[in-house]
Amino acid sequence: MAKRESKESKKERILQAALHLFSSQGFHATTTKEIAAACHVAEGLIFYYFGDKRALLLAIVRNFTFLMRLEGDGLSFAKLPMDEALYRYGLSYLSFLKDNIAYIRLIWSPELLQDDEVSKEVMTLIGRIGSAGGDLLDTGTVHSGQPDKDLQEIAMTMMTSTLLVHFLLQSRSGQDTAPGEEEAYIRKVVHLLLHGLLNERLT
Template sequence: MTQRVRTQRIHRKGGRRVSEAERGTDVPGVTRPLTSRQRQAAARREEILKTALGLFAAQGFDATSTKQIAREVGIAEGLVFHYFPTKAGLLAAVLEARLEGGRAFRSVLRPLLEEASDRPAAEVLGAVASGWLATLRRDEEIVVVLFTTAQTNPEVWEAWQGLIREGTELLTGYLAARVEAGELREDLPLETAATMFVSSLMVFFLTRRHLPEPQWREQGEAHARELVSVWLDGARA
């Protein structure tokens, strides 16, 4: 068998010979290292995204100006538009970066539910409720931006609905397995039951998110327990 050998061109740099791979040129399989200017631009873009997210969450998308975002970052307003041509484009970039970065609820629920079809609902649903509330708390800013902006922005509404949908679909699959196992009643409306469970957690978060951390934990744990208890009273076979 003939082995294909990659040749490397040799160049001069600072009086010594360097290969194309070392230079970071377009060699297959080799990533060109970022220049200091590119690293600075990436860091500034991330700072704009982070600042915009915080302001959108605190005072709303409509009430936040690009001038205010620029002032908080410490740059000229024109530089914001260099990275994001429009304010709507900035919002879209914020949502994309934060939602794709976490796939928040899916990453929490999938490990809990996909391998849990043979475990009792009381045990699994308690973990789901606690995990969901913890994720809402961790990603509070992006959840608030989604919820408040979705009321007037159709694209954000779709993203908000997608966030809810990804959780309810996973939960519906688990509930179907527990119906088949005989733990939950046969006529349980699976999608409605899952939506009610998730909606209760969302309402709790939106009405309690301003609580200090100790109170949040205490009330969140109590809500998760009570939700599972009440939900199971109506769902058990």
């Protein structure tokens, strides 16, 4: 007898199918009937699990965020020197971007940039990523003069946004990254973040 699929497995299939369709053809242009057909479930299950198409969209925004991976990786960064913790953070974030390009294209699409509800949700998540990243800096070992919490969160937001823009530009150009090039780029961003242009010139 075939094993019955769990509720969570069905929800995940719906989320994945909806993400693919919303990203490729747009949120408004996609129907719940198309989503149901793509993941082989009854259309009514979408409404049962998520309420409506907009609620499904917001569930996608929350469920595929980097915050989930960051919270899972955080413990592995503890006790590392700060530069190494930041480097590992950067590698994790770039890996997330590559694995979730459909998600990135969706939330930064012109259609959703004009959606106030989605924009508010995205900004909340960005703030939480900055806060979680700031906590990461608290766990990393560092020389005397630990920056205050606000500066830590700003620094992590700067690093995340820098890597996002770098990734989007690379994706747009269609150029393949040479082996080791991304790692070297992250190291340079970490160095700049920790030491700054002025300190670098004075040393």
